[in-house]
Amino acid sequence: MTRDTNTQKALVLIVAERDVALLDIPIPTPGPGEVLVKVHSIALNPVDSLYVGDPLAQQATRVIGTDFAGVVVAAAADLASSPDVRAAAGARVAGFLQGACSRNDRPGAFAEYILTPYDLTWSVPASMPLASASAVSMCGVTAAQGVFFRQQLPCPFWPTSGWAGVAPDQEINYLVYGASTSLGLYAAQLVRAAARFSNRRVRLIGLASTAKHALLSAPPYSYDVLIDYRGDWEAEVRAAAPAGVDYAFDAISEGGTVRKVHDLLAATAAPHAFVIFRNDRSDLKPAAPGVWRSTGYRVPPVYGAAWEALGVEIGYDNQTIPAKPEARAFAAAFYTWLGSAAADGEVKLQPNPVRVMPGGLERVVPDGFALLGWNQVSARQCDRPEEYMRPISGEKLVYELVRE
Ligand SMILES: NC(=O)c1ccc[n+]([C@@H]2O[C@H](COP(=O)([O-])OP(=O)(O)OC[C@H]3O[C@@H](n4cnc5c(N)ncnc54)[C@H](OP(=O)(O)O)[C@@H]3O)[C@@H](O)[C@H]2O)c1
Known part of the structure; x- marks a missing residue:
C-alpha cells in the first residue's frame, strides 16, 4: 500500500468533523528507546470508536487506534547494541498505543508503520499468528x-x-x-x-x-x-x-x-x-x-486507565493524569513476562479468539466501528446481514494489513 519510502497510509481522525479518513502521512523516525514497526495486524477496542464519536483530541487531526502487532523494521541509534530481541530488525512484536484517546498529540496504531518504546512491546512466539497477537496488548x-x-x-x-x-x-x-x-x-x-x-x-x-x-x-x-x-x-x-x-x-x-x-x-x-x-x-x-x-x-x-501503562502524562476527561513511572514499570514487566518464553514457543496468555474482518484500514470505521458501537458495550446494536457483522461475543475484531 505504501507509495514511496517516506509516506504511509493511516486512519486519521478529523476532529472538527468527528470523522475518520484514510490519509497519506509521513513514516516516522524512531527516537531514543523506540522501534519502527511495520504493522501486520490491528485489533479493535471500544475506546477506538468512543473517542472518534466524542473526541478528546484537541488537535485538528490524530491517528487513531490502540492495538497492533507487526515486525520491527528499524530501531533508534541508542538501541544498536541492545541484546533485547525486541529491539532488533525482524522481531515479531505486539503492543499498544493511546490513539486518539487523550488530549495529548500522540499517534495511534491504525497505520502501516508505528513507533513504540521497544520495552512496551512483547515478543510474539513463532507459533502465534500476528493477527492473534494483536488482540492481547x-x-x-x-x-x-x-x-x-x-x-x-x-x-x-x-x-x-x-x-x-x-x-x-x-x-x-x-x-x-x-x-x-x-x-x-x-x-x-x-x-x-x-x-x-x-x-x-x-x-x-x-x-x-x-x-x-x-x-x-x-x-x-x-x-x-x-x-x-x-x-x-x-x-x-x-x-x-x-x-x-x-x-x-x-x-x-x-x-x-x-x-x-x-x-x-x-x-x-x-x-x-x-x-x-x-x-x-x-x-x-x-x-x-x-x-x-x-x-x-x-x-x-x-x-x-490502561494508559497509565505508557508512563506518560495523559490529558483525559476533565483532568490531566500525571505520568506514573511505577505503572509503566509494571507494564514493562508484564510484557517482558508475556514474551519471556517466546523463543521456546511457550504462550503465557492465550489471545482472545479473533474474527479477522474483510478488508484493511479502509473498512475499520464502516464495519468494525459499526459493530463496536459508539459508547456502551451492553447497548451495542448492529443489524447488518453479513456473517462477519454478527455481534462481538468472546472475541476480538482484527484487520490484517499484511497477511502472513
Ligand atoms: N479502564 C480501562 O483502561 C479499560 C481498558 C480496556 C477496556 N475498558 C472497558 O471495558 C469494557 C469491556 O471492554 P472489552 O474490550 O473487554 O469488551 P468486548 O470484548 O468488546 O465486550 C463484548 C462482550 O460483552 C459482553 N456483554 C455485553 N453486554 C453485557 C452485559 N450486560 N453483561 C455481561 N456481559 C455483557 C458480551 O457477552 P456475550 O456475548 O456473552 O453476551 C460480549 O462477549 C469496555 O467498556 C471498555 O471500554 C476499559
Whole structure:
C-alpha cells in the first residue's frame, strides 16, 4: 500500500468533523528507546470508536487506534547494541498505543508503520499468528493492572501483597462479571496464573451468555461456575457462594452492574478486592488527577486507565493524569513476562479468539466501528446481514494489513 519510502497510509481522525479518513502521512523516525514497526495486524477496542464519536483530541487531526502487532523494521541509534530481541530488525512484536484517546498529540496504531518504546512491546512466539497477537496488548495489560497491580494477587512477574481477606486454607471465590469480554478472557487466565503461582485453589464464577459457557469452562479459563447474565444472576451467584465472593472483576461496569456486583462481595472482602473498568454512573469522583474515589460502597470499586501503562502524562476527561513511572514499570514487566518464553514457543496468555474482518484500514470505521458501537458495550446494536457483522461475543475484531 505504501507509495514511496517516506509516506504511509493511516486512519486519521478529523476532529472538527468527528470523522475518520484514510490519509497519506509521513513514516516516522524512531527516537531514543523506540522501534519502527511495520504493522501486520490491528485489533479493535471500544475506546477506538468512543473517542472518534466524542473526541478528546484537541488537535485538528490524530491517528487513531490502540492495538497492533507487526515486525520491527528499524530501531533508534541508542538501541544498536541492545541484546533485547525486541529491539532488533525482524522481531515479531505486539503492543499498544493511546490513539486518539487523550488530549495529548500522540499517534495511534491504525497505520502501516508505528513507533513504540521497544520495552512496551512483547515478543510474539513463532507459533502465534500476528493477527492473534494483536488482540492481547491493551486488554491484557488492563486485566493485569486489575488483577495484580490493584487487587495485588500473587504475581509471577511483580511483587504483590498476595491474597487478602481469605484464610490460608480457604478456597477463594473470584467473580468475573462479563466473562466473555476481552478483558474477562484475560482476567480469568491471570487469576489462574495467580492461583498456580501461590498454589491456592480458586473457584472462578463467571457471568456470560449461555452460548459462551462451553468456551469458558474449557482451558485456559476453566470456570467452575457459569451463569447467564440475562437471568436472575445475582440469586444464582448467591447460591453458588452463600458467604459472598472474595474478589470481583466487573469487566462491564455499566448500567448498575457496579452496585450489583459489589453487593455480592463477602463481608470479609479486602478493601481492594473489587475492580471496575468504566465510570458509567459516576460511581467514582476524581480525588486527585488520576485518582478516583467512591463513596457509599463498603468495598470501594477500584478504577484505573490502561494508559497509565505508557508512563506518560495523559490529558483525559476533565483532568490531566500525571505520568506514573511505577505503572509503566509494571507494564514493562508484564510484557517482558508475556514474551519471556517466546523463543521456546511457550504462550503465557492465550489471545482472545479473533474474527479477522474483510478488508484493511479502509473498512475499520464502516464495519468494525459499526459493530463496536459508539459508547456502551451492553447497548451495542448492529443489524447488518453479513456473517462477519454478527455481534462481538468472546472475541476480538482484527484487520490484517499484511497477511502472513
Ligand atoms: N479502564 C480501562 O483502561 C479499560 C481498558 C480496556 C477496556 N475498558 C472497558 O471495558 C469494557 C469491556 O471492554 P472489552 O474490550 O473487554 O469488551 P468486548 O470484548 O468488546 O465486550 C463484548 C462482550 O460483552 C459482553 N456483554 C455485553 N453486554 C453485557 C452485559 N450486560 N453483561 C455481561 N456481559 C455483557 C458480551 O457477552 P456475550 O456475548 O456473552 O453476551 C460480549 O462477549 C469496555 O467498556 C471498555 O471500554 C476499559
